[in-house]
Amino acid sequence: MTQPLREALAQCRRHAVVLAQARADLPPRFDTAHVLxxxxxxxxxxxxxxxxxxxxxxxxxxxxxxxxTVEVLGEPVSDLPLIDVLNRLERYGFLRLHDWARWRALRNALTHEYPDRPDLRVAVLNDALDAADGLAALLGRLEGRSAVSGAGGAED
Structure with a gap:
């Protein structure tokens, strides 16, 4: 496994740790009072x-x-669109396409404040609370496979 992939996985791990710490300081579910x-x-x-x-x-x-997908799974996807990469990862059991699409939509929704729609803000935040575990689980699967595959590559 190359150094850039190692560093990106480490960066993701840091995000996941801080995400979990922040989540622990949040209510189990948001309601309108939390937002208002x-x-x-x-x-x-x-x-x-x-x-x-x-x-x-x-x-x-x-x-x-x-x-x-290229380095660990050995799939030639360097020049393919992301959807093809996601399809390969789904085929290998790392993620489900509809989960990734949901996480991406949540990511985009979280960038908006929705000041006139506290109900929508609550729904987005609660969906993100639910989705955070899925993102962390995907990272764990990627790290686990990388550790097994990275034990003796040419770039190690």
Whole structure:
């Protein structure tokens, strides 16, 4: 496994750890009161959660999935669209396409505040709380396979 992939996985792990820490400081479920009049502590934890969710999803999509598929799985996807990379990862059992699409949509929704729609903000935040475990589980599967595959490559 190349150094850039190792570093990207380490960066993802850091995002996942901070994401989990922030999630622990959040309520199990958001409600309208949390969105309309949050405490300072809730704002800080919520901001950290949202930031790390976005960063984890972005880093996986931009720096990990394609190199992982090429280097670890040996699939020639360097010049293929991301959907083809995702299809290969689904075939190998690392993710489900509809999960990835959901995580991407959540990532995009989290970038908006929806000041006139507290109900929508609550729904997006609760969906992200549910989805965070899935993103972390994907990272764990990628790390696990990378550790097995990276034990003796030419670039180690």
């Amino acid at each position: 009049s949050p405490s300072d502590a809730l704002v800080r934890a919520g901001d950290q959660f949202v930031l790390r969710f976005i960063k984890l999803q972005d880093t996986l999509g931009e720096q990990v999935l394609r190199p992982f």
